[in-house]
């Protein structure tokens with residue numbers, strides 16, 4: 164039976180365990196270029212035993228960045244910076260991944276430690292785009308320009324170009340960000356998609372942006388490497404995107420060569436009532452896995468070794484992604500192995516061996 168420290172094969176890639184570093188914004192890139200901060204942040208967690216290390220939401224176009232500090236993959240210089248990091252992650256035994264993203268109407272925001280609100284253009288912000296000219300609201304009041312079909316195609320081409328750069332940079336796991344209220348999720352949800360063309364209205368039209376993007380990226384991304392998508396499996400809001408729709412979408416994405424769904428939730432409306440608690444999104448991963456017959460990752464308030472091991476053992480998800488817990492402890496996998504009495508224990512980097520003997 165699978166458990167937290169069983170290897171996970173997907174296409175020709177094998178994770179050494181089921182523990183991944185969830186993509187986490189560091190807001191520390193300069194013009195989209197990652198640097199020493201990202202090397203140390205991601206590198207420490209690879210050295211700490213993670214099987215998979217997914218770099219933060221990485222914008223496929225400059226206007227798709229959440230903040231001016233977000234990473235990008237619209238230039239070769241950005242790919243070169245990521246390549247250096249990926250070489251280190253691989254040397255530590257982790258599989259390097261990246262999450263490709265476009266923030267849509269939630270772009271052009273200040274970094275969180277400067278308040279996180281939309282930045283006026285005069286203060287380093289920019290004009291935003293989205294499926295429809297509907298603002299997110301609250302501290303993100305900018306009204307985006309509705310993309311026309313040519314604009315949609317340009318964004319999709321940017322996803323493909325970024326995937327090609329990710330490949331050149333040595334990424335071996337690609338995640339399309341279609342969650343947390345960013346552009347692709349904005350297309351999925353009737354709360355943000357008010358279009359009346361073939362990209363809006365019924366389910367088939369609202370999923371078209373992501374399905375087409377996945378298809379185009381799959382063609383550019385090698386068969387030997389996993390392609391995954393993060394979904395907000397529910398908007399937690401009446402009239403919004405639902406878990407039933409996520410299951411149906413997961414089936415379609417599987418048909419497009421998507422290998423795993425990373426199951427998150429929320430983020431598309433400021434008023435959602437989210438039942439936050441330990442492992443609260445795990446049932447979403449479980450339903451998608453069972454009903455769509457696709458591998459899943461569980462994410463969200465997973466902190467304890469036994470909890471993580473149970474998620475995998477019970478078949479609720481194939482992989483667990485930890486976020487804030489990994490900020491508290493980069494060595495979480497090594498500690499978890501000890502707590503779970505894993506035999507043989509995972510081997511720490513030799514430089515740190517005397518601490519784990």
Ligand code: 531
Pocket residue numbers: 188220342343344427428429430
């Ligand atoms: C937190 C968040 C989680 C779930 C729903 C909405 C928001 N994160 C999401 C991040 C950016 C920072 C805040 C991304 O997904 C890029």
